[in-house]
Amino acid sequence: MKNYFLCIIMFFSYNLYFIFLMRDKHVGYLIYLDLLVGALVLTFAGADLFKYIKKKQKKERLLEQDEIISTELSDFENSDIAAHDLQILNRRLQEQFDENCELQDYVGKWCHEVKIPLAAGLLMNEKIKDPKIRKGMREQLERINQQLNTMLLGCKLQSPLFDLQIKKTLLPECVRTSIRNNQFFLIQKGFELDIRVAELTVFTDPAWLVYILDQLLNNAIKYVREKPVLHIWTEQKEQSVELLVEDQGEGILEQDIRRIFEKGFTGSNNHNGRYKSTGMGLYMAAKITGRLGHEIKAESKYGAYTRFRIVFRDNDYFQM
Secondary structure (H helix, E strand, O other), rough: HHHHHHHHHHHHHHHHHHHHHOOOOOOHHHHHHHHHHHHHHHHHHHHHHHHHHHHHHHHHHHHHHOOOOOOOOOOOOOOHHHHHHHHHHHHHHHHHHHHHHHHHHHHHHHOOOOOHHHHHHHHHHHHOHHHHHHHHHHHHHHHHHHHHHHHHHHHHOOOOOOOOOOEEEEEHHHHHHHHHOOHHHHHHOOOOOEOOOOOOOEEEEHHHHHHHHHHHHHHHHHOOOOOEEEEEEEEEEEEEEEEEEEOOOOOOOOHHHOOOOOOOOOOOHHHHHOOOOOOOOHHHHHHHHHHHHEEEEEEEEOEEEEEEEEEEOOOOOOOO
16 A cells, blocks of 8 residues: 555646656647556556455355464464464463363362262162162262263263274163163153163164153153153154153243253243253253264153154265
């Protein structure tokens, strides 16, 4: 911009000199020279304008991306300062990342250590003669065990070493494992089980699928009503297999159904003080489902039922 301003000053200065100070004036020469200079200036100005527009368009495209773009626009002003600050921020992020990994590792080891006295406590609990005390103590120990398992899997989910073992998996086996994991509370709450799971196979990680089912069963147990029934069945579609889990519990309010998979969302049901929830179970179930390449949906009628649907798409490419 400064260069064009200087050119304009020089242009007018030359014209004033030619008009007022030169004795032999040939106006035609002046006009010819002005046209020539004007054409050159317009040519360079047009080229600069074209470069500016292209650069602006490139910048707008880069700003739409979720990536670091300072390296793509290295010719902008103070690019060296931006590069320096970016290096500092990357180092600080790496330090924080390393600290978080160490904390996750510590929590994981701590959970494994706690499981040893917990297992001993479960064995000692069987020796309690009073059935009422034995049952109450067993319930609390089982809850501790569930929370430890949730914390362990949560650490794995957040870890950079999160590993998926995708393989051909029988759905009935995963369902049976999840029911065994929750059998104490299912029996305690008097659930009637209606299991109609066909011998279908899907490509998934069985351990993580069991965790997802555990969360759905925990949800059914938490919001149980009188004479509870738990329905689990499969539906085979043209390009997918669906596993459905339904309970006739409290149900979900219509205004809450869209938010139940959000992190920390506990819903309006929690406001009456009957239920205690962290809002993390369904959030983590949805997150893991997405990483597995599946889909989880929910539908509910408040006071009647809640139905979760896990959709396994046609993912035969895992055989490659």
